[in-house]
Amino acid sequence: MRHVIALDVGGTGMKAALIGPEGRLLHRTRRATGREHGPDAVVEGILDFAADLLSYGIEQYGEPASAAGLAVPGIVDEERGIAAYSANLGWRDVPLRDLLAEKLGCPVALGHDVRTGGLAEGRIGAGRGADRFLFVPLGTGIAGAIGIGGRVEAGAHGFAGEIGHIVVRPEGAACPCGQRGCLERYASAAAVSEAWAAACGTPEADAADCAKAVVSGDPNAVRIWQEAIDTLADGLLTALTLLDPRTLIIGGGLAEAGETLFTPLRDAVRERITFQKLPSIVPAALGDTAGCLGAGLLAWDLLNSTDRTEVTT
Numbered sequence: 001m002r003h004v005i006a007l008d009v010g011g012t013g014m015k016a017a018l019i020g021p022e023g024r025l026l027h028r029t030r031r032a033t034g035r036e037h038g039p040d041a042v043v044e045g046i047l048d049f050a051a052d053l054l055s056y057g058i059e060q061y062g063e064p065a066s067a068a069g070l071a072v073p074g075i076v077d078e079e080r081g082i083a084a085y086s087a088n089l090g091w092r093d094v095p096l097r098d099l100l101a102e103k104l105g106c107p108v109a110l111g112h113d114v115r116t117g118g119l120a121e122g123r124i125g126a127g128r129g130a131d132r133f134l135f136v137p138l139g140t141g142i143a144g145a146i147g148i149g150g151r152v153e154a155g156a157h158g159f160a161g162e163i164g165h166i167v168v169r170p171e172g173a174a175c176p177c178g179q180r181g182c183l184e185r186y187a188s189a190a191a192v193s194e195a196w197a198a199a200c201g202t203p204e205a206d207a208a209d210c211a212k213a214v215v216s217g218d219p220n221a222v223r224i225w226q227e228a229i230d231t232l233a234d235g236l237l238t239a240l241t242l243l244d245p246r247t248l249i250i251g252g253g254l255a256e257a258g259e260t261l262f263t264p265l266r267d268a269v270r271e272r273i274t275f276q277k278l279p280s281i282v283p284a285a286l287g288d289t290a291g292c293l294g295a296g297l298l299a300w301d302l303l304n305s306t307d308r309t310e311v312t313t
Contacts, residue, residue: 001026001061004299005053005068005104007046008113008291009033011088014049015289018057018065019296023124027056028292039091046070046096047103054104068108069299070100071116071291078154081110109298115152115161116294117286118145121249122152123297125285130247134239135284136163137252138232142184146243164188168234187232189253195224211257226264228254233268240269240276251284258283 018027074086081097097110118135127133133147142164146153164184172181196210213221
């Protein structure tokens with residue numbers, strides 16, 4: 001059976017799959033990233049993991065993978081196939097596409113993890129059928145994927161979609177990016193966790209605990225939650241004004257609160273809109289499998305474009 005390899009590399013773990021035609025999931029597995037051993041070890045781990053998947057595909061389906069897709073965090077030069085920088089993994093200017101292609105003997109597509117996850121949500125997840133969408137995962141930070149006509153826009157320098165660094169509170173909290181008052185300093189899952197842990201005096205408390213306390217009516221939790229929603233709505237309004245998406249897909253850890261997040265967020269965005277059109281605001285559908293599935297879509301896109309080129313020549 002013709003298939004592709006899909007890899008999604010995170011700060012602590014890697015998700016992988018073999019994906020057949022029409023997105024059929026054939027095999028799925030996980031492995032630790034191994035970042036505690038340094039960036040070179042992480043790269044070797046990716047290559048070894050991919051080689052094991054190649055062997056498994058040959059054993060199970062009688063032929064090697066036709067292509068591979070790899071999603072990684074940080075700054076990614078997708079056109080040149082280079083993982084330019086990742087603070088979490090410690091690498092700089094790693095030619096991952098060429099290294100993996102040499103290891104596997106097949107074409108490889110390299111993508112940014114959030115944009116790749118957005119590609120999957122747009123095509124086969126919550127944004128299916130939307131010609132314009134914005135995917136915003138609320139996790140440790142806040143990023144975004146701008147979907148246009150079945151693809152995700154990377155921007156001229158690979159930075160498109162970084163809405164977590166829209167300044168929503170000038171002169172506010174310092175951000176590691178060098179600015180003050182960035183959206184992700186107030187509305188990310190990490191920011192809510194930090195604020196709630198301080199308010200309740202429990203260092204291990206997180207955003208999920210805050211959401212539960214909101215439901216039970218805890219006034220401190222309600223205050224922290226509403227502040228996060230208000231700043232998130234401010235940042236999203238800027239994004240909606242610039243991009244005019246038809247669908248706004250919210251994912252990440254904070255979205256797991258369900259309507260505790262979505263009902264007040266929809267209200268907050270609606271209250272801020274003047275001339276802008278209100279998009280559908282929906283939860284992501286694919287969870288933590290989005291990046292891996294998106295990597296598979298990148299691989300199939302690469303393969304299909306290669307096939308078309310061969311036919312025309």
